[in-house]
Structure formats: C-alpha cells, structure tokens
Amino acid sequence: MLNFNAHLGFQFTEKPFLKRFEAAASAGFSAVEFPIPYDHEPSVLFDLLQEHQLSMVQFAAPVGLTKGLAAATSRDAEFRGGLVKAVEYANRLQCCNVHLMSGMTIAGALCTDGQTYLDNLHYAVDYLADHGIKGLIEVISATEMPGYYLCNFDLAEPVLEAIPELGLIMDVYHAQLVSGDGLGLLKHWIDRIHHVQVADWPGRHEPGTGRLKFAQVFSFLQRVGYEGWIGCEYRPLIATNEGLSWLNQWGVIPKSSLRSPKENSF
Structure with missing residues (x-):
C-alpha cells in the first residue's frame, strides 16, 4: 500500500x-x-500536528535566500550552525528527516564548490545521525530553480556513492x-x-x-x-x-x- x-x-x-x-x-x-x-515557533507547529493527528515527514535545514548553503564556499560555519536549529525543530516536531539543500547562485551572490558540498554533507550526515535524524538531498531541475547546484544526477551520483548514509528525495x-x-x-x-x-x-x-x-x-x-x-x-x-x-x-x-x-x- x-x-x-x-x-x-x-x-x-x-x-x-x-x-x-x-x-x-x-x-x-x-x-x-x-x-x-522557521517562521513559526516549533511549539506552535507541534501543537497543530498533535491537534490534527499529523506526522511531519521532512523539512529543510535553514536555506537563506540562496535555497541552501551546503555547497556554498566560505559559508561552512553558517551551514553547520543551521544544523543546530534544524535539530531543534526536528526534535520538537518528531521529524526524522532533514533536507540538506545545496544552494543556488543568485547574481553571483553564492559561489558553489563540489568539495565544499561533499565536506559539508559528510559533517551534516554524521551530526544529524547523532540525533537520530537522516540527512537527505534532492536533484532540483535548473528549469524550476535556475542556478541550483545539485541540478542533475551526474552530480548526485558521486555524492551518494561517497556517503552511503545519505538519503535521496526522488x-x-x-x-x-x-x-x-x-x-x-x-x-x-x-x-x-x-x-x-x-x-x-x-x-x-x-x-x-x-x-x-x-x-x-x-x-x-x-x-x-x-x-x-x-x-x-x-x-x-x-x-x-x-x-x-x-x-x-x-x-x-x-x-x-x-x-x-x-x-x-x-
């Protein structure tokens, strides 16, 4: 079913x-x-989930204006700090899946790098696992989100091979x-x-x-x-x-x- x-x-x-x-x-x-x-206190969202007998399936780690930070060069601290907030919400909402969005270039506002992406995902997967949470990635078409780093499966394949614990949103x-x-x-x-x-x-x-x-x-x-x-x-x-x-x-x-x-x- x-x-x-x-x-x-x-x-x-x-x-x-x-x-x-x-x-x-x-x-x-x-x-x-x-x-x-993150626009709402976790207690407000939790109460709504409880009131209506709903489970929370997944949400994203803080993304900023660039739809993620995992692949952003020179912003490792910001990305990793966002994981702390993601864990806070995941624990309160009883959600065990967090989407780690790669980020997108907006008029040159974000530089992306494959090694940075891989390093940040390694860190995130381990950090989230320590809290009983699974990290996820998703290929998002450049047609829908121009400039998004993880925009095809050729980029996703080596990442998924390198990090077996990482889950895929299809x-x-x-x-x-x-x-x-x-x-x-x-x-x-x-x-x-x-x-x-x-x-x-x-x-x-x-x-x-x-x-x-x-x-x-x-x-x-x-x-x-x-x-x-x-x-x-x-x-x-x-x-x-x-x-x-x-x-x-x-x-x-x-x-x-x-x-x-x-x-x-x-």
Whole structure:
C-alpha cells in the first residue's frame, strides 16, 4: 500500500499557512511536509500536528535566500550552525528527516564548490545521525530553480556513492525535467530513495493532468514494496480538494486508520 502526504507549501494554499494543517487532515492526510518551518515557533507547529493527528515527514535545514548553503564556499560555519536549529525543530516536531539543500547562485551572490558540498554533507550526515535524524538531498531541475547546484544526477551520483548514509528525495517531476525519463531514474535509484515527491509534467499539476505515466510509477513502487511517504508536491490545477480524486484508485482509507507509513496507505 502506498502512503501519500500533503505538501503544505504547494497544497491548500487557498488558506493561511497555519490553517493548512486542519485542511490537510480534513482531506484525509495523516502526514505533511513543507520546507521552511522557521517562521513559526516549533511549539506552535507541534501543537497543530498533535491537534490534527499529523506526522511531519521532512523539512529543510535553514536555506537563506540562496535555497541552501551546503555547497556554498566560505559559508561552512553558517551551514553547520543551521544544523543546530534544524535539530531543534526536528526534535520538537518528531521529524526524522532533514533536507540538506545545496544552494543556488543568485547574481553571483553564492559561489558553489563540489568539495565544499561533499565536506559539508559528510559533517551534516554524521551530526544529524547523532540525533537520530537522516540527512537527505534532492536533484532540483535548473528549469524550476535556475542556478541550483545539485541540478542533475551526474552530480548526485558521486555524492551518494561517497556517503552511503545519505538519503535521496526522488521528485519524479524534477527527474523528468532533467532526464526525460522520470520513471527510469526512479527505478535506477530505488535502493537509495528515502522519500518520493510527485507532480505531473508538463505543468507541475496533479498526477493525471500531464504526460507522466503515474500508473507505472505507483505500480512499480507497490511492486518493490516501497514503504516511505510520497509527497504531493504539485500545484493544484484549480483548488486543492477538487484535485484529490486521483488518489482514489490508490487505496484511500479513512484517516482514523492512518498512522505509520509502514502499516497504512493514504
């Protein structure tokens, strides 16, 4: 059975951010993700998660204006200091996954370097592991985020080989953009994938609105026994609730039955 979580940065944006937790729970989700929790006190977010019986799947370490700092030269101290804050939030939100974003160049404001990236990831993975947290990376297409350092799988491959403890977020939409074969990359990297995200291509809307073969994507994940979460990181074509019907064929069950991603499905 597959386990789908809401992405509060993309879904339910018709509502103020703090109201999206209730909206996600009312729609039947038992888990959420969003990249930046730091605009709110962790106690506020924790109370909302508890009130609506939601689990927190993953969020990013502090990213600044450059969408991350892991690959930023001469900013090691800032990146590593941000991990302290990430651990504080992860512990309070009972979240065991933190995305270590590489960073992007904005008008020359950030210089990136492969060795810096590798060194920082080694440090981060060890530091997070000491607190029971797994570090994750994600390939993000330059089409969606121009200047992002980790923009293809040729860059990701040596990093994943060098750091076996590092997990991979496989966003099928980004994978399609960078390779033209999102399903192929999903199959190739399945042993390293710790979290999946979905959106159709083109348009980045709900599965079923574009040309990606999601029946094959989800059937493959079922066949290999994938037990992690699948984040709905897409831009709803109309309103969020109106576009959730695509989930029905993948085993929607009452929210009261949803708990651990290893035991249930959305």
